[in-house]
Amino acid sequence: MENQNFYAIGLMSGTSLDGLDICYVKFINRNSDWDFEILKCETIAYSVDWEDDLKNAIHFSSEKLLELNSEYGFYLGEKTQEFISKNNIRELDLISSHGHTVFHQPKNKFTLQIGDGRAIKIKTNKTVIYDFRSQDVLLGGNGAPLVPIGDELLFSEFDACLNLGGFSNISLKRDGKRIAFDICPLNIILNDLALKLGKKYDENGDFARSGNIDYELLNELDQLEFYQEKAPKSLGIEWVNAQILPLINDQKSEDLLATFTEHAAVQIAKIFEEFGIKNVLITGGGTYNSYLIEKIKAKTKTDIHIPTKETIEYKEALIFAFMGVLRSLNLHNILSSATGSLHDHSSGLVAD
Ligand SMILES: Nc1ncnc2c1ncn2[C@@H]1O[C@H](COP(=O)(O)OP(=O)(O)OP(=O)(O)O)[C@@H](O)[C@H]1O
Numbered sequence: 217m218e219n220q221n222f223y224a225i226g227l228m229s230g231t232s233l234d235g236l237d238i239c240y241v242k243f244i245n246r247n248s249d250w251d252f253e254i255l256k257c258e259t260i261a262y263s264v265d266w267e268d269d270l271k272n273a274i275h276f277s278s279e280k281l282l283e284l285n286s287e288y289g290f291y292l293g294e295k296t297q298e299f300i301s302k303n304n305i306r307e308l309d310l311i312s313s314h315g316h317t318v319f320h321q322p323k324n325k326f327t328l329q330i331g332d333g334r335a336i337k338i339k340t341n342k343t344v345i346y347d348f349r350s351q352d353v354l355l356g357g358n359g360a361p362l363v364p365i366g367d368e369l370l371f372s373e374f375d376a377c378l379n380l381g382g383f384s385n386i387s388l389k390r391d392g393k394r395i396a397f398d399i400c401p402l403n404i405i406l407n408d409l410a411l412k413l414g415k416k417y418d419e420n421g422d423f424a425r426s427g428n429i430d431y432e433l434l435n436e437l438d439q440l441e442f443y444q445e446k447a448p449k450s451l452g453i454e455w456v457n458a459q460i461l462p463l464i465n466d467q468k469s470e471d472l473l474a475t476f477t478e479h480a481a482v483q484i485a486k487i488f489e490e491f492g493i494k495n496v497l498i499t500g501g502g503t504y505n506s507y508l509i510e511k512i513k514a515k516t517k518t519d520i521h522i523p524t525k526e527t528i529e530y531k532e533a534l535i536f537a538f539m540g541v542l543r544s545l546n547l548h549n550i551l552s553s554a555t556g557s558l559h560d561h562s563s564g565l566v567a568d
């Protein structure tokens with residue numbers, strides 16, 4: 217069979233609000249095997265006004281939220297059109313947009329990612345696919361995580377994919393099915409501690425490297441109930457506030473950074489061991505924390521693969537681009553084994 221190529225732009229706005237990730241990708245399909253090539257990518261930092269609006273949207277009136285949904289859709293469309301023009305992009309089948317999460321209440325059967333896809337279509341005149349999570353929630357799923365479909369079809373050479381973001385999470389195969397779960401808190405805590413030392417984050421883990429591990433605290437962290445629970449399971453800010461913050465006293469920030477970095481390495485290595493992971497792909501900003509990576513390597517035999525800067529930083533935008541391509545072909549783009557919905561499905565609204 218001939219190769220079939222698809223060109224897509226993925227748009228992702230993460231919870232950390234550092235900016236809009238745009239990723240232009242070529243997907244190559246051959247006999248239902250998929251491959252990809254990242255052609256161009258860029259992060260557009262949010263202005264203070266956008267950051268404020270996206271952060272505060274959760275408290276807006278219904279009218280104001282609807283207005284923001286349209287306005288942010290036009291913003292996404294404008295930024296995407298600028299990206300297309302600047303990079304002289306001619307081959308483009310579709311734009312696939314995650315939007316920005318304002319509400320996520322799967323138990324109440326709703327989730328809201330703002331940024332109206334029809335507004336993106338008006339600005340770019342391209343087919344736009346958006347609102348990927350709602351259908352999963354209606355099908356009884358958690359509407360997250362969605363990234364495992366990409367891990368399954370684009371990164372299948374790895375036993376597992378580990379993301380080092382606000383929390384550290386992993387996707388892997390167990391009994392032939394892909395599961396995904398949070399392992400432990402990571403940058404959500406490290407960044408807060410680094411802020412006390414005047415930095416936005418612990419660059420390369422240098423503060424942690426200079427500190428001393430508090431073994432009493434380390435032991436308390438490792439004993440937390442969450443770590444005895446079976447996967448799938450997930451963490452949130454509420455858990456950090458209730459379970460972690462009370463354990464912190466007046467230790468030096470460097471020592472706390474050393475302890476939390478050690479804790480993350482211990483928990484990650486434990487999961488590699490438990491699931492017999494032979495090789496793992498590591499992405500997300502925490503991949504640049506070389507001290508953490510050294511610590512993980514020292515505790516495990518698992519072969520650790522660190523990809524290019526593009527894949528480290530744009531894997532999520534890349535996978536949303538891919539989900540749009542799958543949707544355009546009416547193929548399943550959500551794995552019920554990862555989200556807990558009734559069955560696998562092809563999700564996303566289409567504006568064309
Ligand atoms: N050189 C570095 N050394 C240590 N940590 C780094 C470095 N560069 C980035 N980071 C960490 O990575 C974070 C950004 O990564 P990323 O964009 O994956 O986070 P995120 O958007 O919060 O992730 P997620 O949405 O998956 O939780 C920074 O806040 C910082 O904690």
Ligand SMILES: CC(=O)N[C@H]1[C@@H]2OC[C@@H](O2)[C@@H](O)[C@@H]1O[C@H](C)C(=O)O
Binds near residue numbers: 231361
């Ligand atoms: C509802 C929502 O936006 N969830 C995000 C969030 O950010 C990280 C984590 O929580 C993950 O579950 C999810 O995004 C990724 C891209 C996912 O669905 O796989």
